[in-house]
Amino acid sequence: MELWSLMHFLMPHIFQYHQEFKDWFSNPISGMVEGQEKVNKEVVDLLHNVLRPFILRRLKRDVEKQLPSKHEHVIYCRLSRRQRNLGEDFIASSETQDTLASSNFFGMISVIMQLRKVCNHPDLFESRPIISSFDMNGIETQYCSSVCSVLDLHQFSKVDLCGLGFVFDK
Structure with missing residues (x-):
């Protein structure tokens, strides 16, 4: 259209x-x-x-003659063990094999894009949970009733401004 x-x-x-x-x-x-x-x-x-x-x-190069020539440097780097395992598992899966066997153009492009994600960063393909010493659940504490009565929020809802010297005369 x-x-x-x-x-x-x-x-x-x-x-x-x-x-x-x-x-x-x-x-x-x-x-x-x-x-x-x-x-x-x-x-x-x-x-x-x-x-x-x-x-x-x-x-x-046809438009601007003063540009220096282009130099292309190809640097090969190995996949990490996790990237290799993810890529091999993805290719070996029956769903991927069926897609490749069907010779569907969009299906093949999808497979290539998934492999590209694995190469760029494995977390793009499959995220993994964060396991860190800084990742903590909430801390539960227990207090005695006398401490709880001191921390009662209702006591702080009424503040005597006169006793603190914050009342201004009109």
Whole structure:
């Protein structure tokens, strides 16, 4: 719908009706993405040809000649034991195996995103309880009745301001 509204704004004489645009592109492409239909190269090429004049893609090196060249450094680091165990358990699960066997595009993307969470930080994938000496439950105490009567809040609800010298004359 959003792509059609943009195309309708740019070329209202060609893209007049949403249903017609949907029949051309939306139905075949959504079927290809969901894995129900094989990729129809003609539909994809037609969509690319329609959109190509409206897409401006330039690289920084083509626009700004004075930029220094880009250097990419790849640093490999090992997964922690917890990350390895979480990833292996996730891949070995029957649900993940069924998703991978179905060859569903969105299912595979979901599996990759879960593995990415494991790599970025294992708590994103599976949180674990905080076990610390600072994590304490509430402390229960018992006092005798004389201490409780001193701590009774009703005694402090009426304060004699005259005895404290806080009464001001009018």
